[in-house]
Amino acid sequence: MELEKVELFDLVQMKKAHPCHNKSTMFQVVKLGADLKIQCQGCGNVIIIPRIIFDKRLKKIISREEQVLFK
Numbered sequence: 001m002e003l004e005k006v007e008l009f010d011l012v013q014m015k016k017a018h019p020c021h022n023k024s025t026m027f028q029v030v031k032l033g034a035d036l037k038i039q040c041q042g043c044g045n046v047i048i049i050p051r052i053i054f055d056k057r058l059k060k061i062i063s064r065e066e067q068v069l070f071k
Contacts, residue, residue: 006054008031009028011027012028014057016057
């Protein structure tokens with residue numbers, strides 16, 4: 001199994017939806033490392049997720065362009 005290289009500010013789609021009112025599966029990567037910080041594009045909450053779990057739950061990388069951070 002080959003892992004995809006995720007970069008800062010990538011827009012990614014996850015297998016599981018965020019349990020916010022929008023049920024969004026779209027997240028933006030805001031910090032890289034052993035733990036990743038991803039920001040829900042539905043509600044704007046930032047989630048810290050370990051790299052191993054992130055790799056398992058990643059469905060696909062949508063966009064590699066720099067996105068404006070959701071405030």
